[in-house]
Amino acid sequence: MKVLKFGGTSVGSPDRMKKLLDIINPAEQQIVVLSAVSGTTNSLVEIGQAYLTGDKQKAAHLITVLKDKYEVFIKELLEKPEFYDQGKEVIDYHFRLLSGLANDLFTPIEDKIILAQGELLSTTLYHIYLKEIGVSSVLLPALEFMKTDEDSEPIVDHITSHLTPLLEQNKANNLFITQGYICRNAFGEVDNLRRGGSDYTASLIGAGIRSEEVQIWTDIDGMHNNDPRIVKGTKPIAQLSFDEAAELAYFGAKILHPQSVFPAQKYKIPVRLLNTMDPQAAGTLITNDSEKDRIKSIAAKDDITAIKIQSSRMLLAHGFLRRVFEVFERYRTSIDMITTSEVAVSVTIDDTTYLGEITKELGAYGTVDIDVNHTIVCVVGDFAAEKHGYAARVLEAIKHIPVRMISYGGSDHNMSLLVKTEDKVEALRSLHNRLF
Numbered sequence: 001m002k003v004l005k006f007g008g009t010s011v012g013s014p015d016r017m018k019k020l021l022d023i024i025n026p027a028e029q030q031i032v033v034l035s036a037v038s039g040t041t042n043s044l045v046e047i048g049q050a051y052l053t054g055d056k057q058k059a060a061h062l063i064t065v066l067k068d069k070y071e072v073f074i075k076e077l078l079e080k081p082e083f084y085d086q087g088k089e090v091i092d093y094h095f096r097l098l099s100g101l102a103n104d105l106f107t108p109i110e111d112k113i114i115l116a117q118g119e120l121l122s123t124t125l126y127h128i129y130l131k132e133i134g135v136s137s138v139l140l141p142a143l144e145f146m147k148t149d150e151d152s153e154p155i156v157d158h159i160t161s162h163l164t165p166l167l168e169q170n171k172a173n174n175l176f177i178t179q180g181y182i183c184r185n186a187f188g189e190v191d192n193l194r195r196g197g198s199d200y201t202a203s204l205i206g207a208g209i210r211s212e213e214v215q216i217w218t219d220i221d222g223m224h225n226n227d228p229r230i231v232k233g234t235k236p237i238a239q240l241s242f243d244e245a246a247e248l249a250y251f252g253a254k255i256l257h258p259q260s261v262f263p264a265q266k267y268k269i270p271v272r273l274l275n276t277m278d279p280q281a282a283g284t285l286i287t288n289d290s291e292k293d294r295i296k297s298i299a300a301k302d303d304i305t306a307i308k309i310q311s312s313r314m315l316l317a318h319g320f321l322r323r324v325f326e327v328f329e330r331y332r333t334s335i336d337m338i339t340t341s342e343v344a345v346s347v348t349i350d351d352t353t354y355l356g357e358i359t360k361e362l363g364a365y366g367t368v369d370i371d372v373n374h375t376i377v378c379v380v381g382d383f384a385a386e387k388h389g390y391a392a393r394v395l396e397a398i399k400h401i402p403v404r405m406i407s408y409g410g411s412d413h414n415m416s417l418l419v420k421t422e423d424k425v426e427a428l429r430s431l432h433n434r435l436f
């Protein structure tokens, strides 16, 4: 069994949806994970925000605009009246639900129900389309097998134990369709795997059923060696290790959800990144192997805050770092980069929810300085310890840019630099020109 995930643009128009059958082979055993039609989740976010702020009029307007788009969408997707009527019923049902929330007390629970409608719509409409053209498929409700625990971590065993029976019950079928992104949380409420989470769904399903391969079909021919939205002339990378792919995803390569590599890595399931617009292109293969001794790619993660704690008490003291890290642990705030000197330590965080509390508590250990609006630029490749010259090449490439922190040697495949966000574009371009 293979798992194929199609992103928002890959299902972004009726025409694109119809073309999925150029890629999906209904004769082969496959689970197809679909995102919401591109733009839908953004609209749902806006609708939720309108409700949260009590602006029901704005919510109603946004709902009408989105519904109109779907009315047009199904006119092109579903030709026969019988199937068009089914599509219309589906749209009416989901949009009635969205409008109906105006009468309820609106909490984050309702907000998440709103966010789930995009994937529910795309998968149901695609399922009806397959019926219309006589391709048999089974629609699997992700909310019945995709679950997260109290820490919002997906539970792979739950997927295995709840998805396998669903597949068994429909043994005669090859083709299964399901929703990306959505799940139930520890309280049984509708929840999601955060933005871009359909990639994560695909990898989790792949892990849950130990599939032979996970394919992430998107609008570009694989992981490129730099952010194609910022740098011209980027090129796809043929092969990456799980570790390299995870670093790139975590540090900003939008093509993959930050956590999506880990489930596949744990069960050694190859992941391919492929282009729906150019299905023959080789794309990127992510496995345990990787081309050695090479810089592979550069990514950047914005909205980073650097925190420096300076104290002469750190000099020759033990336990200082533990006390500092415990503060972050208490506020469940994860640290991305760390650099130390004998009298100071700098760390970076991206979640600033508890920055005030953290700063106050750190104040007990020394002087605290905060720098906001920074970006982590991450250079990824295979630089095993005995190889030399990588750090020099990277630093030479950005010698004209002020660097706030440097982290190298934490692993064999990452060198991270913290720069001001205003210098990011120049840093990415300059690194690209000098390294590739």
Ligand code: ADP
Pocket: 006, 007, 008, 009, 010, 035, 196, 217, 218, 219, 220, 222, 223, 224, 225, 226, 227, 228, 229, 252, 253, 254, 255, 256, 297, 299
């Ligand atoms: P989907 O909707 O299919 O999930 P995404 O928009 O989430 O697609 O991811 C694909 C996009 O990721 C590409 O169009 C590209 O602009 C962006 N991207 C950012 N960094 C990279 C990179 N290093 N390699 C490839 N694509 C990247």
Ligand code: ASP
Pocket: 007, 008, 035, 036, 041, 042, 118, 180, 181, 194, 195, 196, 197, 198, 199
């Ligand atoms: N539809 C969701 C989003 O836009 C999930 C995804 O596309 O992966 O974030």
Ligand code: MG
Pocket: 007, 196, 199, 254, 255, 256, 257
């Ligand atoms: Mg995505």
